[in-house]
Amino acid sequence: MATKRPGAQSRKEPVCRTEIPSIIQCDLDEAGGVKGLIGRLPSQKIIGKISATHHALSDPVRITILCLLGVQPLCVCVIKECIGIGGSKLSYHLNIMKENGLVDSEQQGNWIIYRLTDRGKKYADEIG
Amino acid sequence: MATKRPGAQSRKEPVCRTEIPSIIQCDLDEAGGVKGLIGRLPSQKIIGKISATHHALSDPVRITILCLLGVQPLCVCVIKECIGIGGSKLSYHLNIMKENGLVDSEQQGNWIIYRLTDRGKKYADEIG
DNA sequence: TACGTATTTCATATTAGTTTGAAATAGATG
DNA sequence: CATCTATTTCAAACTAATATGAAATACGTA
Numbered sequence: 001m002a003t004k005r006p007g008a009q010s011r012k013e014p015v016c017r018t019e020i021p022s023i024i025q026c027d028l029d030e031a032g033g034v035k036g037l038i039g040r041l042p043s044q045k046i047i048g049k050i051s052a053t054h055h056a057l058s059d060p061v062r063i064t065i066l067c068l069l070g071v072q073p074l075c076v077c078v079i080k081e082c083i084g085i086g087g088s089k090l091s092y093h094l095n096i097m098k099e100n101g102l103v104d105s106e107q108q109g110n111w112i113i114y115r116l117t118d119r120g121k122k123y124a125d126e127i128g
Numbered sequence: 129m130a131t132k133r134p135g136a137q138s139r140k141e142p143v144c145r146t147e148i149p150s151i152i153q154c155d156l157d158e159a160g161g162v163k164g165l166i167g168r169l170p171s172q173k174i175i176g177k178i179s180a181t182h183h184a185l186s187d188p189v190r191i192t193i194l195c196l197l198g199v200q201p202l203c204v205c206v207i208k209e210c211i212g213i214g215g216s217k218l219s220y221h222l223n224i225m226k227e228n229g230l231v232d233s234e235q236q237g238n239w240i241i242y243r244l245t246d247r248g249k250k251y252a253d254e255i256g
Numbered sequence: 257t258a259c260g261t262a263t264t265t266c267a268t269a270t271t272a273g274t275t276t277g278a279a280a281t282a283g284a285t286g
Numbered sequence: 287c288a289t290c291t292a293t294t295t296c297a298a299a300c301t302a303a304t305a306t307g308a309a310a311t312a313c314g315t316a
Contacts, residue, residue, distance in 0.1 A: 016205045021236045027200040034209050037196055047191045050255060055186035060179045067169050072155040076263060077144045081162050089305060091264050108149045110262050110313055127170065127178060204293060217275060219294055238283055238292050
C-alpha cells in the first residue's frame, strides 16, 4: 500500500504545503487520512441535534430551571418565584427546554405543571 | 407543624393568589417551600460554569471539532481541511473550546497541535 | 356571561455570538 | 536577514439569542 512518499496521504493533494509533524501524520494515516476522519463523523443532522441540546442548556436561567425541576414537578408560578424573573421571560426559557425535549408540561386547572423528561433528568443528574 | 391553612407554605405570603394544585403543594412543603428549593440550588458561580460549558458545545462546528479530536490530536490545518472552513473562523471556535477547558494546544514547529483535555474526552465519549 | 388569575404570545429593543477578510505574529529555512 | 508557511488577532458586518411589556388566551368561579 506504500506510495512514493511514505507517511503522506494516499493519492490526495496534501493538507499543508509542507510536512505536518510525523506524530500526527502517522496516526492520521492509520485513521485513513482526512477522508477517514470525515468518514467517522456523525451526520450533520446528529451533530445539529447534539449542539441544539447543549444550546438548550447554555443559559443560567435554564440550568436553574433544570435543577428546580430535578427536585419535583412545579407550576410556572413557583418556578417564577424561585428565580425571580418575569412571566414572559420564564415562558420563553421553558419553551426552549420543551422544544429540546428536556421538559414537558401538563395543565391542571389554571396552572401548568412542568416536569423533567427522562432526557432532562439525565442532565439534571449530571449536575448532582 | 400544621398552620391554619394546611398545605400552604409556613409563615410566607403565597406564591400565587389562589391555591396551587395539591400534588405540587404537598411535595413543595416537604422540600421546604420556595425557600427550600432555592436553598438546594447550586451557587450562581457553579450554574454559570455549567451553562458556559454547554455553550462551548452549542455550535455544530465545535461539536465537529470535538469528534475529530476524539479520534486523535490534530494540527489546525488538518481540522481546517476536514471541516472546510477558513482559518480565522476555526481559530475563533478553537479558542472558545480552549477557554472552557475542552481542548489544549501545543506548538510543534510551524504547527499547533490541538488535543482533547480529560474534560473534553468526557463529552466526546458521550457522543460515541 | 362577566370577571379574576395563570400563563403564553407577539412585537420590539437590546445584547451576545458568529463570520469575514485583512493584517499581524511566530517559527522554519535558505 | 528575507521569505515562506501556519496560525492568530482585530475590527467590522452580520446573525441569532434574550429581555421587556402590552395584549391575548385559557381556565375557574360567581
